[in-house]
Amino acid sequence: MGNRMMFRDREEFLAALRNLAREGVSQKRIRVETPFYVHEVDEILPTTPAKVKNFALLGAASGTVTGFAFTILTSLSWPLIVGGKPIVSLPPFVIIAFALTILFGALSTFFGFLILARLPSVFGVVPKEEFGNAFVITVEPEETE
Amino acid sequence: MDKPDKLAQVEQDVLSAMKKPGLGYLAALGCSATLFLTLLGLWGYQMTTGMGVSGLMNPVGWGVYITNFVFWVGIAHSGTLISAVLFLFRARFRSSFNRPAEAMTVFALLAAGLFPLIHLGRTWKFYYLFPYPTQRMLWVNFRSPLIWDVFAVSTYLTVSVVFFYVGLIPDFAIARRYKEGLAKRIYGFLSLGWTGTRRQWKNYNQLYLFLAAFATPLVASVHSVVSWDFAMSIIPGWHTTIFAPYFVAGAIFSGTAMVITLVVPMRKILGLGRYITDDHFESIAKILLFTSLVVSYSYIVEFGLASYSGNPFEMETFRYRALGDYTVMFWIMISCNSLIPLTLFVRSLRRNVKYLFVLSLFVNVGMWVERFVIIVTSLARDFDPYAWGTYSPSIVEVGITLGSFGLFFTAYLLFLKTLPVLSITEIKEHL
Numbered sequence: 001m002g003n004r005m006m007f008r009d010r011e012e013f014l015a016a017l018r019n020l021a022r023e024g025v026s027q028k029r030i031r032v033e034t035p036f037y038v039h040e041v042d043e044i045l046p047t048t049p050a051k052v053k054n055f056a057l058l059g060a061a062s063g064t065v066t067g068f069a070f071t072i073l074t075s076l077s078w079p080l081i082v083g084g085k086p087i088v089s090l091p092p093f094v095i096i097a098f099a100l101t102i103l104f105g106a107l108s109t110f111f112g113f114l115i116l117a118r119l120p121s122v123f124g125v126v127p128k129e130e131f132g133n134a135f136v137i138t139v140e141p142e143e144t145e
Numbered sequence: 146m147d148k149p150d151k152l153a154q155v156e157q158d159v160l161s162a163m164k165k166p167g168l169g170y171l172a173a174l175g176c177s178a179t180l181f182l183t184l185l186g187l188w189g190y191q192m193t194t195g196m197g198v199s200g201l202m203n204p205v206g207w208g209v210y211i212t213n214f215v216f217w218v219g220i221a222h223s224g225t226l227i228s229a230v231l232f233l234f235r236a237r238f239r240s241s242f243n244r245p246a247e248a249m250t251v252f253a254l255l256a257a258g259l260f261p262l263i264h265l266g267r268t269w270k271f272y273y274l275f276p277y278p279t280q281r282m283l284w285v286n287f288r289s290p291l292i293w294d295v296f297a298v299s300t301y302l303t304v305s306v307v308f309f310y311v312g313l314i315p316d317f318a319i320a321r322r323y324k325e326g327l328a329k330r331i332y333g334f335l336s337l338g339w340t341g342t343r344r345q346w347k348n349y350n351q352l353y354l355f356l357a358a359f360a361t362p363l364v365a366s367v368h369s370v371v372s373w374d375f376a377m378s379i380i381p382g383w384h385t386t387i388f389a390p391y392f393v394a395g396a397i398f399s400g401t402a403m404v405i406t407l408v409v410p411m412r413k414i415l416g417l418g419r420y421i422t423d424d425h426f427e428s429i430a431k432i433l434l435f436t437s438l439v440v441s442y443s444y445i446v447e448f449g450l451a452s453y454s455g456n457p458f459e460m461e462t463f464r465y466r467a468l469g470d471y472t473v474m475f476w477i478m479i480s481c482n483s484l485i486p487l488t489l490f491v492r493s494l495r496r497n498v499k500y501l502f503v504l505s506l507f508v509n510v511g512m513w514v515e516r517f518v519i520i521v522t523s524l525a526r527d528f529d530p531y532a533w534g535t536y537s538p539s540i541v542e543v544g545i546t547l548g549s550f551g552l553f554f555t556a557y558l559l560f561l562k563t564l565p566v567l568s569i570t571e572i573k574e575h576l
Contacts, residue, residue: 032343035152036315036574037350041343052351056359074276074284082286092288095370098362099296106304106359110311113352114337117345124338126330130322131341133152133573 013135059108067097184548205536217257223400224250402508481511
């Protein structure tokens, strides 16, 4: 169990966090819990940007590829001319590829978030302690580094 | 009141909506659920008896079922506009409306999704629409706008549900804190074990931004695809290039009206006046006025395109629309969608919530009628006078239409008592 500081006021919380950063306490030892996103925390404790965007890009790209591949390959698997249009009619296939880009992109971003945020968390479903609207800083002891 | 107390106050104010329901609520829920059950009964009757129980005939093979489909998909749109587009534009007033608007999107899509199934007649064959490897190795026709619709609407529903749920995650964790026993476990489970750590917030922030970015093009694309169900055909009055932007503007217009219809009574009954202010309503009224002007402009352009087309069928269709068998419907549409909303140029009316509520009802009616006019007048008289005919909906169709409102309001009323009706976390962030 580390040393815990709880603040009702956001500014006091940020001041304490700045002090810890100034004292050179390792980021790995500092655990922060807030009632909402406080962007200053990332400025005080600089860290690598979130990687959710990689999942977004990967999902969206795979959606585009799947959309085109699926429509083209299924059309070619039984080449049937409908309404005098070419077997591989790209304009309508763009619509399918567009829909799948959004669908795969959104789902992949969501699942990427779950992985990166380490959710769902079994211990968090009914947590032992809840801090409500308090801003909490927990400094873990040095030996856990 | 100092700031920490204000934060707690927000939680209590919003979550107090979830307390034990009163008689008025139960009566409203009972009425809505009865309407929905009527829909199910009538749908069953139609399936066992046949499509003859509807008023659909030759040449009007698309009637109020398709009208309802287009209407409900349209209603869904402004939910995405308010939650995703206004988020990207950093519009502060969004946080007062986004949760009910997102809920509205999901429920409207549920109602919309029923209508292609009801309209099929043989509903049990619905899976023919999905691309799956059949025994005959024959795939769906990806060149058909109806297949585009399946992809567009199912993608829209999935992304809307994810976006709605993601917004709720931190609020579920707040609700968990106020609950005991089984309810605590359920909200804890729904919150995925959210505790508000730095890692969670950092990733959540980026997730929300990207989901908003993914949802934003859907505002334009989904109703464009729905419009192509019509525009890809050669029916006069449908085969026009303006259909996609025209439908998108109409969708946002009708959806914004529905948000006002839902949020005005919600604010009063749940006492949320502190969070949904007259300023917020004024901002929404401006969106309503703007989209009304775009819709009116589309009406004018549509008539202009027909007049200059040199195509006698096009010209006759538009004359028939305004002066033919459905003239009353046409002028209701013009009055409700183009003329009455012009009153919103007056600032005091934009800030008058009761007036906005009444106006929103007119717009809801006007936009339903607009879809009816587009669909039915074009089919009733196309090319061959020998095949002309007039359509009026049967009692079964009227019952099913009312039942879709039953489904929508049942879902919305259940939402009011089970989920946080406003985005608590966002409101706290902006305090």
